[in-house]
Amino acid sequence: MSEALRVALAGLGTVGAGVIKLLDENRELIERRAGRPIEITAVSARDRSRDRGVDLSPFAWEDDSAALAARADVDVVAELIGGSDGPALNLARDTLKAGKSFVTANKAMIAHHGLELAEMAEKAKVALKYEAAVAGGIPVIKGLREGAAANAITSVYGILNGTCNYILTEMESAGGDFSDVLAEAQALGYAEADPTFDIDGIDAAHKLAILASLSFGTALDFDSVATSGIRQVIAADIAEARALGFKVRLVGMAEANGGKLFQRVHCCLVPRKHPLAHVAGSLNAIVAQGNFVGRLFFEGAGAGEGPTASAVVADLIDVARGEYGPAFAMPFARLTTSDPVNVGERRGRAYLRFAVHDRPGVLAEITAAMRDANVSIESMIQRGGAAPSEGSDDVVHLIMVTHEGPERCVADALERLRGSQSLAGEPMLMHILDL
């Protein structure tokens, strides 16, 4: 029997406990697959005394995670602390400097510091692996890095945040506006007490930046991801989208075209026949479009103890097998830099919802703004009766779907209407996924 791969675990939250359970429960199978045992030797967390439902007594304990990297009985560190900086980043740097491999579930840290860490890992000839950082248990990092490696990827997009998808599909099946469903989701544990990172799209943006780098061979560029979330979605949007043949999803999308990079997290209308329209609840799913393979679709659990532990241990098995190369699929020096695309020139269809006062001239004002901005309207719906969510009796919803055109035209139309007395609130814009 070959020597064991000795693992230090930093962070013993849900995922850390899951990794301990998995390595225990599937021990024999993993040894057969990895070609050698994978053993945890040391662990670290904030609170030693907390009951995590796992026996920590076989492992050395470190109060300070920073001590793990230097331990002589550790070959690889698995970081499950979280946070883009602080202890997680320090541990990553120390581990790679010590010439040891580093496995992480930390999307924020990879999105912000992945390039620096990839370069360090390359110089040290060790692995930097982060399958668990994107879409939990779905092996999409491997799928893109290796499975689709023969392809020029033209677009990669998907449902990257389970909390948002849970809320949107609950609004779909049970009705209700965003804030009601969020409160329910929090009560059920599907959304955090402070859900900002999830519902404002930041978590999805972290993952998207990673997928884009890996897919296009471009250096990570989190700062240029245009990011918005799901706070503005109301029950009427879901209902009107359905009537038009769509589902509402928070879609992270990246495209590479002529050296320009497009990255956006935004609410989209997804055609009912598109695979993303069937992704329900807290599932995640990713589509990659390659120039030879065509459309690949991956779906699975995007979070949770078991799925995330599955991805962390898959990385550990790769390390045990000695199967690891550059973190972003190619040597650090060969990643290109891309300018962000000029979004205004991007073409597409849009869904617009205006909350308007129900009085003469309003329709004329809005349609004139559209005409003056060169926006062509494909369909328009105005339902009679008040729109209660706007809190005023005379407010109704006006829904429009535009023909395909440059995004700058829609932005121009909205600019023309800014401050209009006809509007009872901010217009809602969603893009239509025509892929």
Added chain:
Amino acid sequence: MSEALRVALAGLGTVGAGVIKLLDENRELIERRAGRPIEITAVSARDRSRDRGVDLSPFAWEDDSAALAARADVDVVAELIGGSDGPALNLARDTLKAGKSFVTANKAMIAHHGLELAEMAEKAKVALKYEAAVAGGIPVIKGLREGAAANAITSVYGILNGTCNYILTEMESAGGDFSDVLAEAQALGYAEADPTFDIDGIDAAHKLAILASLSFGTALDFDSVATSGIRQVIAADIAEARALGFKVRLVGMAEANGGKLFQRVHCCLVPRKHPLAHVAGSLNAIVAQGNFVGRLFFEGAGAGEGPTASAVVADLIDVARGEYGPAFAMPFARLTTSDPVNVGERRGRAYLRFAVHDRPGVLAEITAAMRDANVSIESMIQRGGAAPSEGSDDVVHLIMVTHEGPERCVADALERLRGSQSLAGEPMLMHILDL
């Protein structure tokens, strides 16, 4: 720049030509990802003069593929000839004996001889890779071998034959019985002139045996795959299934349970909400259920020049990167053997269609057989009017869905009705996918 990986290509049909095009078109990207160039040095096919739309002049030509393995300018052979034995198998053995890596798209050869070849590759410390053999461009071999490696897989199943799925979904959308749609599919090039391997489930069975071995760590056992196809499906089955909330799909399914292995390719009723129900046209899709990751779903093109070439070249990139281990995810010696499960003890629901003569006592006879066999009926439909496909005026269809029970009971009921004068044809049995 590192030295090129030098590839010999055996077989220049659609896929072979696709590999040449892909390596040419994505050359620079592949070199960045693989860390070194991948160059074809020699090719072989039956007919040198045929126009394949690619320039063969840069490559050495061998009339006999057997000569490729021994060439000094070849590091790895990609076999795209096909056939479980004959030249493909000889070339595989010669290549591995010569201590060179072997990449193949040949599902029949891997299903029949994969174990022998895996052992040879292991002894020679070279790669045996076959991503293209299962589900074309979908990286499911890698997804199971590595992505889901941390999991005990309890079941793996999916739509493994694009021709069958095309025919079934055409029957769904356009109507018509199997034979009409097959003729159309042949005219359009979606089905072969001799479609036996596809429509009788043999191609799917080859792929299923490979997936099962990889998923469960069991030695390949193609002979124990219970295999049937789609010839018996008629328009009424599709319509009745739809009325009951299902789609009809040819599903290859494998389960491992207590050292017993279940492998079957059979028409199934798939609930409308199941991901396999959305798989349309010639797409392939695979579901794997892991004990930590839960349900993973992969979908994409299962055949064709581009997708299959994508998978072949992904394997070549792995070889170029030096990332390859045991062919079936664990060393040859650690694969276990399993006895086939006793299918009769397997529990499930079944769909039954009887073509019956429309006269007194028929219903009583059939329901009595069900009762005597301990089959409990969940729902039953008899539509008035003739069933024209049986070619007789007095024949109608009787459709039943059973409650969950052991499969042997349904088999017993059908046995009791064998030769009955009430039946105008063979009963049709489909299993219901309740996963």
